[in-house]
Amino acid sequence: MSMANEPLPFELRHETAQFGMWVFLASEALFFGGLFLAYLYGRTHWAEGFDAAARHTDVVIGSINTAVLLTSSLFVALAVVAARALRPSDRPPGDAERARRRSAHRRVAVFLWITAALGVAFLVLKGIEYRKDWLDGLVPGTAFRLGDEAGAPPVGAALFYVLYWVMTGLHTVHLTIGVGVLAVFAVGASREADWVQPPRIDVAALYWHFVDVVWILLYPLLYLPGRAG
Amino acid sequence: MNTVTVDRGPAPPAPPPQSAGPSYLDDGHTLASWFATHDHKRIAILYAIAITAFFAIGGIAAAMMRIELATPAGDFVSDDTYAKLFTAHGVIMVWLFLIPSIPSAFGNFLVPLMIGARDLAFPRLNLGSWYLYVVGGAIVLASLFLGGLDTGWTFYTPYSTMFSNGWVVVALTGVVVVGFSSILTGLNFIVTVHTRRVPGLGWFRLPLFVWAIYATSLILVLATPVLAITLILLAAERLFQIGIFDPAHGGDPLLFQHMFWFYSHPAVYVMVLPAMGVVSEIVPCFARRRIFGYRFMAYALLAIAAIGFLVWGHHMFVSGQSPTAGMVFSMLSFLVAVPSAIKVFNWTATLYKGSIRFDAPMLYALGFVGLFTIGGMTGLFVAALAADVHLTDTYFVISHFHYIMVGGSVLAYFGALHFWWPKITGRMYPEIWARMAAGLVFFGFNLTFFPQYLLGYEGMPRRYHAYVPEFQALNVLSSAGASILAIGYLLPLFYLAWSLRAGARAGPNPWQATGLEWQTSSPPPTENFASLPAAPDDVYGYTPRLGRSPLHVDGE
Amino acid sequence: MTRTLVFALVFVWVALMALLASTLALAYVPLGDGNLVVALGIAVVKSALVVWWFMRLNEASAKTRIAAGVALAFFALLAGLSGVDYATRARNAAPVQDAKQLAPHFEPAPPAGSPLR
Numbered sequence: 001m002s003m004a005n006e007p008l009p010f011e012l013r014h015e016t017a018q019f020g021m022w023v024f025l026a027s028e029a030l031f032f033g034g035l036f037l038a039y040l041y042g043r044t045h046w047a048e049g050f051d052a053a054a055r056h057t058d059v060v061i062g063s064i065n066t067a068v069l070l071t072s073s074l075f076v077a078l079a080v081v082a083a084r085a086l087r088p089s090d091r092p093p094g095d096a097e098r099a100r101r102r103s104a105h106r107r108v109a110v111f112l113w114i115t116a117a118l119g120v121a122f123l124v125l126k127g128i129e130y131r132k133d134w135l136d137g138l139v140p141g142t143a144f145r146l147g148d149e150a151g152a153p154p155v156g157a158a159l160f161y162v163l164y165w166v167m168t169g170l171h172t173v174h175l176t177i178g179v180g181v182l183a184v185f186a187v188g189a190s191r192e193a194d195w196v197q198p199p200r201i202d203v204a205a206l207y208w209h210f211v212d213v214v215w216i217l218l219y220p221l222l223y224l225p226g227r228a229g
Numbered sequence: 230m231n232t233v234t235v236d237r238g239p240a241p242p243a244p245p246p247q248s249a250g251p252s253y254l255d256d257g258h259t260l261a262s263w264f265a266t267h268d269h270k271r272i273a274i275l276y277a278i279a280i281t282a283f284f285a286i287g288g289i290a291a292a293m294m295r296i297e298l299a300t301p302a303g304d305f306v307s308d309d310t311y312a313k314l315f316t317a318h319g320v321i322m323v324w325l326f327l328i329p330s331i332p333s334a335f336g337n338f339l340v341p342l343m344i345g346a347r348d349l350a351f352p353r354l355n356l357g358s359w360y361l362y363v364v365g366g367a368i369v370l371a372s373l374f375l376g377g378l379d380t381g382w383t384f385y386t387p388y389s390t391m392f393s394n395g396w397v398v399v400a401l402t403g404v405v406v407v408g409f410s411s412i413l414t415g416l417n418f419i420v421t422v423h424t425r426r427v428p429g430l431g432w433f434r435l436p437l438f439v440w441a442i443y444a445t446s447l448i449l450v451l452a453t454p455v456l457a458i459t460l461i462l463l464a465a466e467r468l469f470q471i472g473i474f475d476p477a478h479g480g481d482p483l484l485f486q487h488m489f490w491f492y493s494h495p496a497v498y499v500m501v502l503p504a505m506g507v508v509s510e511i512v513p514c515f516a517r518r519r520i521f522g523y524r525f526m527a528y529a530l531l532a533i534a535a536i537g538f539l540v541w542g543h544h545m546f547v548s549g550q551s552p553t554a555g556m557v558f559s560m561l562s563f564l565v566a567v568p569s570a571i572k573v574f575n576w577t578a579t580l581y582k583g584s585i586r587f588d589a590p591m592l593y594a595l596g597f598v599g600l601f602t603i604g605g606m607t608g609l610f611v612a613a614l615a616a617d618v619h620l621t622d623t624y625f626v627i628s629h630f631h632y633i634m635v636g637g638s639v640l641a642y643f644g645a646l647h648f649w650w651p652k653i654t655g656r657m658y659p660e661i662w663a664r665m666a667a668g669l670v671f672f673g674f675n676l677t678f679f680p681q682y683l684l685g686y687e688g689m690p691r692r693y694h695a696y697v698p699e700f701q702a703l704n705v706l707s708s709a710g711a712s713i714l715a716i717g718y719l720l721p722l723f724y725l726a727w728s729l730r731a732g733a734r735a736g737p738n739p740w741q742a743t744g745l746e747w748q749t750s751s752p753p754p755t756e757n758f759a760s761l762p763a764a765p766d767d768v769y770g771y772t773p774r775l776g777r778s779p780l781h782v783d784g785e
Numbered sequence: 786m787t788r789t790l791v792f793a794l795v796f797v798w799v800a801l802m803a804l805l806a807s808t809l810a811l812a813y814v815p816l817g818d819g820n821l822v823v824a825l826g827i828a829v830v831k832s833a834l835v836v837w838w839f840m841r842l843n844e845a846s847a848k849t850r851i852a853a854g855v856a857l858a859f860f861a862l863l864a865g866l867s868g869v870d871y872a873t874r875a876r877n878a879a880p881v882q883d884a885k886q887l888a889p890h891f892e893p894a895p896p897a898g899s900p901l902r
Contacts, residue, residue: 026856034458220824228815553873
């Protein structure tokens with residue numbers, strides 16, 4: 001059996017891609033993990049400051065954004081299911097098979113467009129929120145203040161917002177990349193391109209879900225403390 | 230030459246019929262065929278060239294430091310410049326040389342060959358890793374050309390965030406970019422070893438070099454991201470003067486150290502595990518005996534990788550960490566010596582009743598075993614809390630880690646270079662010159678660094694360009710040793726380059742070694758094997774020769 | 786088969802939205818330190834649902850599941866072993882640490898001309 005240019009079997013390619021993306025996500029988990037450690041440090045040392053600071057995050061936008069991302073995860077998961085019909089076949093497709101693949105491409109495209117649109121919605125809301133935060137003085141520095149609260153902010157409040165901006169900022173960068181990737185796949189699926197294959201969609205979806213999980217964990221840390229009483 | 234027919238055990242399988250395709254070196258001569266290649270072997274060579282260049286730059290910084298330290302007064306360079314020199318030396322040698330060296334140059338070349346694969350799992354990602362490495366390295370060099378930085382390679386706060394006037398953020402950016410390169414390389418190796426082994430090649434039939442690269446890759450994927458986020462936070466703190474490492478704002482400088490060393494301690498195992506893998510390939514071949522305790526060697530690699538994540542606090546014994554944490558980390562640091570010691574015992578046991586040949590690779594490998602042992606044992610000195618209070622930040626620590634990084638990793642790198650040179654280039658290097666260079670490296674290294682143990686023990690602090698006159702004699706010995714070491718490093722540059730034109734052509738298996746990489750031509754074809762190789766029965770199927778006979782070097 | 790799968794995914798989504806509603810509601814119930822524990826706990830459950838069902842870890846190979854588990858374990862290690870230092874500083878401080886450093890309070894800056902400046 002010659003080794004030159006021999007294509008690998010589909011299952012092996014799928015397994016390789018999936019496993020590779022999970023290993024990458026493991027590294028990303030530790031990348032964000034450092035920030036979670038910093039948050040843990042801040043919360044255990046400056047509980048009151050963190051609570052006071054977290055009251056000024058916009059819980060409405062934060063909660064809506066969480067719902068948006070959870071829904072987007074549903075749609076990208078549905079896209080993965082729909083993409084199963086796009087497995088490359090050994091023989092040239094007959095008419096029925098071609099029709100099946102065409103509708104699968106359409107479904108995949110629709111689901112991916114919805115996911116990307118929800119991602120864009122997240123980004124728009126985030127942008128509005130960032131602007132509001134800026135106007136409320138929630139940017140650490142010499143002009144830092146907690147909205148309309150009188151007196152100097154308690155110790156730890158500035159620390160909270162350092163972490164708020166860095167954590168959500170890093171998350172936003174990751175989300176933007178995800179939106180870009182999904183949009184490219186959506187365009188490809190609309191055109192029934194050859195390169196739109198299940199392993200690749202699977203891998204893009206895994207990345208998207210990871211970005212969602214990071215947000216799921218950020219939400220209670222940044223939006224919910226200090227709300228009670 | 231007289232040839233005596235002796236029993237060398239079962240003959241290695243006959244060399245394969247001449248492979249279908251051209252050798253990977255002949256498969257395209259344009260710039261694009263190199264800089265846009267997907268071939269892991271060409272990428273390995275691209276890495277090797279870049280790594281050599283960075284090694285030279287880091288070495289020049291070291292040479293300037295040793296020139297300064299030959300006299301007690303700070304008369305060669307200013308204290309600021311000296312600080313920039315040791316920072317440059319550390320940053321370049323750690324991130325641009327040691328971390329990528331064996332994995333990216335030899336791991337890239339050999340792992341697919343050793344497992345019977347056509348290439349790594351993600352060939353284009355591999356090329357991407359190289360570009361990230363080169364771009365990151367260029368950014369680090371830019372920080373040096375702009376004027377350098379004086380924080381030390383450890384970037385401790387608050388100096389790096391509040392007081393240093395150097396080009397810190399530029400350097401941090403370069404390191405983060407190089408870090409991502411190594412994460413992707415590690416990812417590639419992990420997926421490759423899991424999914425691309427030839428049928429029949431189970432985990433416990435893999436060469437220990439593959440195990441070593443695998444264990445190293447686990448560390449790269451898990452530890453490097455923490456470094457990346459730490460340096461990003463450091464840069465943010467330096468740029469915006471508000472951060473989590475500043476007590477005035479409720480932060481903690483030790484948080485930086487915890488996060489930094491969570492990566493940087495496992496990083497030293499990234500530097501040494503591949504070297505151990507190399508030694509495990511060379512020693513059995515040149516002792517003609519199977520490795521002693523194969524399974525324990527494999528488990529020890531994994532154990533070192535795992536336990537190496539538990540010991541980072543031993544870099545922080547005197548930083549203000551609680552003594553309780555200090556005790557915990559001290560005990561765990563003693564633990565990590567156990568698998569390392571097991572490996573040293575097993576290499577030594579492999580030699581027993583072997584037929585040992587002292588070719589250059591073996592000289593480097595044996596040098597590794599001895600020098601790594603010394604370095605490792607002095608690691609135990611500094612792992613002891615009470616001793617470390619006196620030894621920390623002295624030349625003792627410097628000597629300890631140089632014994633492992635240079636006496637260990639660099640020697641193994643040179644050993645690998647000589648052992649696999651025929652496979653990579655199809656040429657043999659001149660043995661006499663190689664042995665001379667190995668001898669110079671060994672002698673020069675010990676003359677450079679052994680006096681530093683004594684200096685540290687007597688209290689000479691590190692990172693100072695001037696010292697009390699009592700320390701001069703040992704410093705002069707050290708600087709003299711450094712000049713000999715430099716010659717030992719330079720010689721291979723010349724004779725290896727010479728061998729590319731005029732060295733004897735090598736056959737597929739000039740060392741009569743086991744391993745799938747020796748079952749294909751030297752140099753291999755682009756697709757590695759003409760046909761799918763069969764998994765070998767015995768990964769270290771050596772038997773000692775009876776009597777003496779020279780090995781044929783022109784292929785047999 | 787696909788229909789059951791789609792129903793399962795939608796069901797997971799409903800559960801996620803319900804958990805979101807409950808964590809938001811519980812945030813306004815005064816539980817002291819329990820607020821953080823409850824909120825994080827719910828977040829962990831939501832993450833587990835996404836990882837197990839949406840990311841299909843339920844169908845994944847052993848090595849993939851191990852990769853996910855290892856990532857979690859190493860974050861726990863980072864936080865836990867660093868935590869040993871933070872947890873024991875008050876009880877057993879390093880001699881170099883001034884007692885004031887352990888319970889910082891921010892005094893007005895020393896007057897000009899003072900050696901502490």
